[in-house]
Amino acid sequence: MTNRLARADRIAADIDALAALTDPDRPWTRRAFTPRFLDGRAYMAKAMADAGLDVRIDTAGNMIGRRPGRVPGKGVLAVGSHSDTVPDGGRFDGIAGVVAGLEIARALRERGIELDHDFEVVDCLAEEVSIFGVSCVGSRAIAGVLPEDWLVRTADSLTLAEGIRGVGGDPARLAEAKRSDIAAFLELHIEQGPVLEAGRLDVGIVTAIAGITRVEIAVAGRADHAGTTPMTTRADALVAAAELVIAIERLALERSLGEAHFAATVGEFSILPGAANVVPSSARLLIDARAERRADMEAFLADLAGLVADIAGRRGVAIAEPRRVSDNWPTPSDAGLLSLMETAADTAGATHRRMASGAGHDMAFFARIAPAAMLFVPCRDGRSHSPDEWAEAEAIALGTDVLIETIRRLDARQDTE
Amino acid sequence: MTNRLARADRIAADIDALAALTDPDRPWTRRAFTPRFLDGRAYMAKAMADAGLDVRIDTAGNMIGRRPGRVPGKGVLAVGSHSDTVPDGGRFDGIAGVVAGLEIARALRERGIELDHDFEVVDCLAEEVSIFGVSCVGSRAIAGVLPEDWLVRTADSLTLAEGIRGVGGDPARLAEAKRSDIAAFLELHIEQGPVLEAGRLDVGIVTAIAGITRVEIAVAGRADHAGTTPMTTRADALVAAAELVIAIERLALERSLGEAHFAATVGEFSILPGAANVVPSSARLLIDARAERRADMEAFLADLAGLVADIAGRRGVAIAEPRRVSDNWPTPSDAGLLSLMETAADTAGATHRRMASGAGHDMAFFARIAPAAMLFVPCRDGRSHSPDEWAEAEAIALGTDVLIETIRRLDARQDTE
Numbered sequence: 001m002t003n004r005l006a007r008a009d010r011i012a013a014d015i016d017a018l019a020a021l022t023d024p025d026r027p028w029t030r031r032a033f034t035p036r037f038l039d040g041r042a043y044m045a046k047a048m049a050d051a052g053l054d055v056r057i058d059t060a061g062n063m064i065g066r067r068p069g070r071v072p073g074k075g076v077l078a079v080g081s082h083s084d085t086v087p088d089g090g091r092f093d094g095i096a097g098v099v100a101g102l103e104i105a106r107a108l109r110e111r112g113i114e115l116d117h118d119f120e121v122v123d124c125l126a127e128e129v130s131i132f133g134v135s136c137v138g139s140r141a142i143a144g145v146l147p148e149d150w151l152v153r154t155a156d157s158l159t160l161a162e163g164i165r166g167v168g169g170d171p172a173r174l175a176e177a178k179r180s181d182i183a184a185f186l187e188l189h190i191e192q193g194p195v196l197e198a199g200r201l202d203v204g205i206v207t208a209i210a211g212i213t214r215v216e217i218a219v220a221g222r223a224d225h226a227g228t229t230p231m232t233t234r235a236d237a238l239v240a241a242a243e244l245v246i247a248i249e250r251l252a253l254e255r256s257l258g259e260a261h262f263a264a265t266v267g268e269f270s271i272l273p274g275a276a277n278v279v280p281s282s283a284r285l286l287i288d289a290r291a292e293r294r295a296d297m298e299a300f301l302a303d304l305a306g307l308v309a310d311i312a313g314r315r316g317v318a319i320a321e322p323r324r325v326s327d328n329w330p331t332p333s334d335a336g337l338l339s340l341m342e343t344a345a346d347t348a349g350a351t352h353r354r355m356a357s358g359a360g361h362d363m364a365f366f367a368r369i370a371p372a373a374m375l376f377v378p379c380r381d382g383r384s385h386s387p388d389e390w391a392e393a394e395a396i397a398l399g400t401d402v403l404i405e406t407i408r409r410l411d412a413r414q415d416t417e
Numbered sequence: 418m419t420n421r422l423a424r425a426d427r428i429a430a431d432i433d434a435l436a437a438l439t440d441p442d443r444p445w446t447r448r449a450f451t452p453r454f455l456d457g458r459a460y461m462a463k464a465m466a467d468a469g470l471d472v473r474i475d476t477a478g479n480m481i482g483r484r485p486g487r488v489p490g491k492g493v494l495a496v497g498s499h500s501d502t503v504p505d506g507g508r509f510d511g512i513a514g515v516v517a518g519l520e521i522a523r524a525l526r527e528r529g530i531e532l533d534h535d536f537e538v539v540d541c542l543a544e545e546v547s548i549f550g551v552s553c554v555g556s557r558a559i560a561g562v563l564p565e566d567w568l569v570r571t572a573d574s575l576t577l578a579e580g581i582r583g584v585g586g587d588p589a590r591l592a593e594a595k596r597s598d599i600a601a602f603l604e605l606h607i608e609q610g611p612v613l614e615a616g617r618l619d620v621g622i623v624t625a626i627a628g629i630t631r632v633e634i635a636v637a638g639r640a641d642h643a644g645t646t647p648m649t650t651r652a653d654a655l656v657a658a659a660e661l662v663i664a665i666e667r668l669a670l671e672r673s674l675g676e677a678h679f680a681a682t683v684g685e686f687s688i689l690p691g692a693a694n695v696v697p698s699s700a701r702l703l704i705d706a707r708a709e710r711r712a713d714m715e716a717f718l719a720d721l722a723g724l725v726a727d728i729a730g731r732r733g734v735a736i737a738e739p740r741r742v743s744d745n746w747p748t749p750s751d752a753g754l755l756s757l758m759e760t761a762a763d764t765a766g767a768t769h770r771r772m773a774s775g776a777g778h779d780m781a782f783f784a785r786i787a788p789a790a791m792l793f794v795p796c797r798d799g800r801s802h803s804p805d806e807w808a809e810a811e812a813i814a815l816g817t818d819v820l821i822e823t824i825r826r827l828d829a830r831q832d833t834e
Contacts, residue, residue, distance in 0.1 A: 192644075210644060212644065227609075227774075229611065231679075231681075232670070233611055239666050246659050253648045253649070256647060265643035265696055268691050268692070276705050385642060
């Protein structure tokens with residue numbers, strides 16, 4: 001064990017305090033734009049100030065704690081994530097990253113460590129899918145890519161613009177949230193998967209955030225009387241769709257055995273008419289596919305098209321061309337940052353591996369405007385977006401030390417702008 | 418073409434007249450217990466009377482038209498089906514059988530054919546699943562097996578008892594609807610399947626009404642993040658359930674290639690949580706299995722149990738023991754009636770084959786109290802319970818002739834009680 005800079009007890013105290021700010025009947029819920037979220041933000045603002053940071057809220061509603069560097073104009077080394085949760089969500093997803101940022105500020109001050117760069121902790125607004133049906137509101141704005149028409153989305157008799165104003169932002173001046181002064185962005189996050197725990201590793205060095213492509217498939221068969229229609233003359237949409245589900249899993253499984261992360265899931269599945277005595281006439285599937293490498297996604301989509309044609313032909317059902325509901329490419333981490341984080345992990349005494357993130361994160365938007373990378377810490381049983389989500393404060397503290405070491409090396413590096 | 422007794426034009430006129438009595442915005446709908454149903458009953462009462470029948474409504478709400486025979490105490494030769502429809506249902510399902518009965522009465526009178534037996538046309542109340550959620554209300558009462566507790570079922574602020582009273586029955590004296598005087602019951606019905614049409618056959622001699630067993634299966638997997646959970650560590654309830662669907666179809670297909678009718682359909686299928694980015698945690702299937710022979714059903718259920726154990730073991734999901742939601746045994750037709758109908762079909766010049774009914778019918782309840790059998794006539798594309806349901810009046814007339822010939826032979830047969 002090396003000499004730790006980050007303190008697990010302080011991290012645990014922050015996480016417990018934020019967890020307590022939950023809708024009481026459905027722990028742990030603190031959704032963006034709700035009064036509970038503002039309670040969480042008030043806690044964050046005080047904690048940032050106590051850590052010696054200058055606290056502000058940008059025009060997009062992100063809360064930013066800043067510690068000026070010794071050398072003006074060197075740019076900002078930023079650490080961040082989000083403090084909002086999904087409904088019934090966990091106590092660590094996002095929160096661990098913001099608290100790690102806070103603890104970095106405390107540790108730097110405690111040890112008297114000065115940086116040439118400015119240092120910022122960023123609590124990004126509404127990373128999770130919010131009441132407005134959209135996610136990563138704050139980090140999109142920081143990257144300058146928040147769609148203008150999202151501002152008029154409404155929920156609970158509010159527009160998103162009003163929601164941003166309610167957390168202290170100024171949507172009329174949204175463009176000012178865009179940053180061009182960030183020298184590097186780092187995000188610590190729980191893995192939300194079982195890989196680190198299974199490998200008994202301390203941290204994951206995240207090579208990329210996987211691209212996410214969502215594909216809808218509609219199968220049209222023929223409704224027939226379940227009692228009187230011979231098995232040989234049916235066009236059963238459910239059976240055809242079930243073949244698709246099995247084949248999609250097989251394709252994804254094969255592809256996932258390669259070096260790069262790949263997964264595909266049919267998460268939405270429904271049939272019509274859904275009557276006990278009627279052969280199903282139609283089925284709808286929504287596939288969520290995630291690939292670290294775009295080439296893998298393209299190959300999967302090509303395989304899927306072949307699969308659909310084959311099943312439609314054999315089963316006498318009509319399957320429309322798979323429709324891409326959304327299609328986001330992978331976001332690779334900055335290669336230089338990856339090497340630096342590996343060295344930092346070795347220095348901090350943290351065992352590590354490279355791995356992709358199957359989930360989306362704020363980092364994907366920071367990567368559009370700055371060198372960016374992520375660090376995963378293990379979580380229990382890979383559980384996330386669940387009340388059972390759990391990560392040890394010691395594990396978060398060790399990850400925080402890796403970030404501190406990374407920041408010190410970044411700060412000292414000659415080529416950092 | 419032999420000399421026809423039944424007239425297709427009169428049959429077509431009845432069917433058209435009843436079809437016109439539909440909820441205007443959703444043809445062809447005349448559900449039991451509705452005002453529209455009473456309009457249909459009024460038409461039937463007049464048509465029965467015009468055919469020389471004495472019309473009454475029994476205590477269970479069945480409408481019965483009676484023509485006394487020459488020899489008291491020989492019993493009743495009854496022909497019947499039902500005049501109610503499913504929502505958006507067809508013009509022929511049930512109606513064809515009641516109209517065939519009417520036409521028999523007209524043809525017998527027209528030709529001056531007297532019978533020793535009494536002859537009755539029975540319009541059974543509520544054969545289709547009614548607003549009260551139950552079916553075959555009238556024929557169950559005739560068999561004395563209408564569950565007493567059904568009478569307090571409610572729908573549209575009515576109890577079933579009140580519904581029966583509303584159509585002219587007397588639920589307090591329901592037991593009096595039970596019959597012990599029926600010498601034979603015959604039901605003509607559209608096939609509701611494609612077999613006769615495909616074989617270019619005039620009529621089907623129905624060997625049995627298949628047993629219907631409904632089985633519910635619940636698959637419990639584990640909800641996981643669709644992006645971060647490796648394909649190899651999932652317990653995906655949907656994929657396991659999809660394997661079940663495919664295997665159930667294979668089992669049913671193999672069994673259906675034997676001599677006796679067999680079919681199995683997964684008509685209800687749902688998953689939870691049904692979110693794009695979450696591996697499905699649970700799935701529910703409802704299987705509708707139909708077998709002409711009980712032994713086939715037992716074998717299918719045994720195979721199903723093995724299947725479930727296999728998939729649960731391989732996939733790491735929990736599948737509860739399949740639950741029999743309902744389990745009705747097959748109802749064989751009376752063997753003597755089958756032979757008689759075949760001879761009658763030959764006499765009437767109708768090509769025929771033996772076949773099972775995959776659907777349930779009023780005949781299944783008459784079979785509990787009397788020798789009973791059914792005759793199928795072809796319908797277009799096997800469509801039924803659909804606005805597209807269609808049968809040619811000529812085809813119904815030919816089937817009616819087969820019934821008339823059957824009735825004459827029954828009436829003449831010495832052994833008929």
